[in-house]
Amino acid sequence: MVTRARRAPSESTGSPRERPAADRRGGLAAVVAGALLSAALPAFAALPVLPQQRATAQQVAQAGVPLSELAPDAPDSYTVKRGDTLWDISRLFLRSPWRWPELWGMNLQQIRNPHLIYPGQLLELERVDGRARLRMGRRDGASGLPTVRLQPRVRSAPLEDPAISAVSMQAIAPFLNEAQVLTREQLDGAPRIVATPDSRVLVTAGQTAYVRGDLQGARDFMLFRETRPLVDPQTREVLGYEAAFVGTAEFQRPEDTSGALPVPASFVLTSARQEAGVGDRLVPLPPRDYASYAPHAPQAPVDGRVVSVYGEAVAGGSNQVVAINRGTRDGLERGHVLAVWRAGKAARDTTLAGPGQAIQLPDERSGLLFVFRTFDRVSYALIVQAVEPVRAGDRFSQP
Incomplete structure (x- = not known):
């Protein structure tokens, strides 16, 4: 039996799902990015897929994704739009957006390369026997792309939309x-x-x-x-x-x-x-690098601290950049997704008799970081999700 989700994706923010207020705040990166990406980004056909990512996708392709791993409001279908990213679409269908190989593995036959998903393509979600799979739907044409009807007049347009990137390249290009x-x-x-x-x-x-x-x-x-x-x-x-x-x-x-x-x-x-x-x-000056970065979690445990927010800001929200105290010698690489944590505060248990007992509240996850540039001992990461402002000294770990 095939069932469909009831809720359609929100289109009010120009992305697959409306984000919390902290995620909609622009930062330094968003302000200065536009002029640097006036030319189209190159196609991503030659981008590598890591062996562990392919293995995960192949495993999912055989069994599908458990329904418990789907996002609570995963839609029954979604048409890819210009400006979407692999991160956005993964977050639309799955609970964890960095688990994009599972999204890809839900339909290896039709989605041969996860870096080659284009605006206009229709993605449909099927739920069968407690498992979920994703397939490429069809619109007016046989390829899953919309039919374009030309009028008898001169017009100028790109030959095709570029494939969607892993995250917003406009945010990190500068x-x-x-x-x-x-x-x-x-x-x-x-x-x-x-x-x-x-x-x-x-x-x-x-x-x-x-x-x-x-x-x-x-x-x-x-x-x-x-x-x-x-x-x-x-x-x-x-x-x-x-x-x-x-x-x-x-x-x-x-x-x-x-x-x-x-x-x-x-x-x-x-x-x-x-x-x-x-x-x-x-x-x-190194060569300009506009390559897409596939989001993925580190294979080994990671623990470190945010060094600073880029620029003069004391705290950072979504689309701002932070420096962190781990680099290539610590195993960090471009595309790594990290969870950032706000330290738990000291408190007092006043439910006991007397003055109460001092306690330590647990750390709470405050956002997600996406590593896009690495040096030997330092890396730069984009704040892709922020429930609370990210500050110097905040801890990060594998997601």
């Missing part, structure tokens, strides 16, 4: 390369601006700056200043130095040391978040 953590050695050895033409105090995009230092053969650089130490809340050890992004610069002419006095290398600023000046330092 931080993929701009969020930079340096060691003390990297900071001390970084090339620096030593002069500007006509002794200008500041220069901006399109203008020249003179640089000295080891360029390491690179041509494109990021400019930064005002580094601040990232201090481990647990050990009080400096994990690295977070660099404030100034802009980007391109190499033009090498330094000349053949004469009596050295002649600095010449650079042209290619972009400027703020004006650059003498003393600003340079670090090679």
Whole structure:
């Protein structure tokens, strides 16, 4: 017997399910993201699927998902919309959005690659004998995509919508390369601006700056200043130095040391978040990375603390970025989903006779983090869900 859910998904927020108020708050990432993603993101056909993810999907494909693992209001069908993410759709059907391989495994025959789900495709949920499976429905056309009727006039449109991403790329795009953590050695050895033409105090995009230092053969650089130490809340050890992004610069002419006095290398600023000046330092600019990240839980237990909220904020809500005190050497990788916890407060049991007994309330989960950039000892994570504001010192663990 096939049964259907009664509730249809909410469309009031532009995502599969309406989020709590804390999840609807915009942050620094949401404000500055739009201009950086004006071009379409690349297709995700070549994205890898981890062996353990494929194994989970294959296991689910054989048996389906228990009804107890479905979201309480999982709809009977859902049409993928532009702006949806794999995270959103997983959260729509399942209790835990990072368990996307199970969503994929509910229909391995039709969903060959979970990174290639497109706007317009219809997903239908079937419940049979206590198990659930997901299948690709059909609308007007045989492919599950809507029929487009063309009118006899000239129009401009993309050839097709890009495949949906794992999470909102607009939220993390500004931080993929701009969020930079340096060691003390990297900071001390970084090339620096030593002069500007006509002794200008500041220069901006399109203008020249003179640089000295080891360029390491690179041509494109990021400019930064005002580094601040990232201090481990647990050990009080400096994990690295977070660099404030100034802009980007391109190499033009090498330094000349053949004469009596050295002649600095010449650079042209290619972009400027703020004006650059003498003393600003340079670090090679990595290639732009707009790859999708598949959400997945860490395989091993993880325990750490939030170091800081990116920018000047004291606390962060959904779509803001935090630095955490674990990195690649601790086994963290891009795509890891982490639960963040608010420490339980001290209280007193006043139900007993006398002054009462001191007690410690348990920690409560306050949100979820999505790791998108990792360094040796530090990582950056997007707050994808927040019941309460996330603050420096909050604990995180595997979800």
